[in-house]
Amino acid sequence: MLDPNYIVGFVDGEGCFSITINRNSTMHRPEVRLVFEIELEEDDGPILRSIQEVIDCGNIYRFVYKRFPHWKPHYKYKVSNFKDIYGKVIPFFRKYPLQAKKKFSFEKFCQAAELIKEKKHLTLEGVERIKKIRHKDSLDALDAHVQWGVAKNY
């Protein structure tokens, strides 16, 4: 098993804590989600499996960027289930704190998680509060061009 401090170092460099707000939701209000993810080129896929084992949740996906066909395929480790975010991801990084600037994104992520835990994101007022917390890392425009699929070998 990987040392937890190794994972913290890796995530400080390569991880992403996002607060996504989907305005095109079929519901009567924007849909708020928290996503923790790490994206790497295909040949670095095995380390994602090792990280997943320690964090003990999430899935690994393989995908290609349609807009950038010359790019290598990528793997993404992704946790978007709120129970896992709140019960596993956040406690892990509370126990083993981030050391680089990513700690600021993580703090905002945790603030949003508390509001979601209290079901505040189900009201327009709550969504507005989360919008204010939200940080630029959440603006993942490339995602719209991603072809998702569960990885065969993972």
Add this chain to the structure above:
Amino acid sequence: MLDPNYIVGFVDGEGCFSITINRNSTMHRPEVRLVFEIELEEDDGPILRSIQEVIDCGNIYRFVYKRFPHWKPHYKYKVSNFKDIYGKVIPFFRKYPLQAKKKFSFEKFCQAAELIKEKKHLTLEGVERIKKIRHKDSLDALDAHVQWGVAKNY
């Protein structure tokens, strides 16, 4: 002080072990150098100082990419003194092994270091052997457009 495993995780994501061969050397043969470096955006500079403290060698530089003036300034932690590479950087990552694909670059870096230690890089035959070992990470074309300078605050 940072946990060494944290540094290994961070370097697996963001570090670079390069074998550089300068064909325009003023000497009668190409000049071979090993460089270990981590480059980050300016606002993530403090973590480089913390890593430098543990590895116990190297310098930190601040620079801008002339070709990409809209990019934020960057900081680079760089070790290029061979004595430090051989006596500090390599032993550190032997003691705390890399876990992701970067371990393959590191192995090539170590092979080249052994040849340099034996002064093989001072012969054309030795340079050819190192060229064969060399990996794609070494091809850092962007470096030619870098404006170097010792960081004021580091």
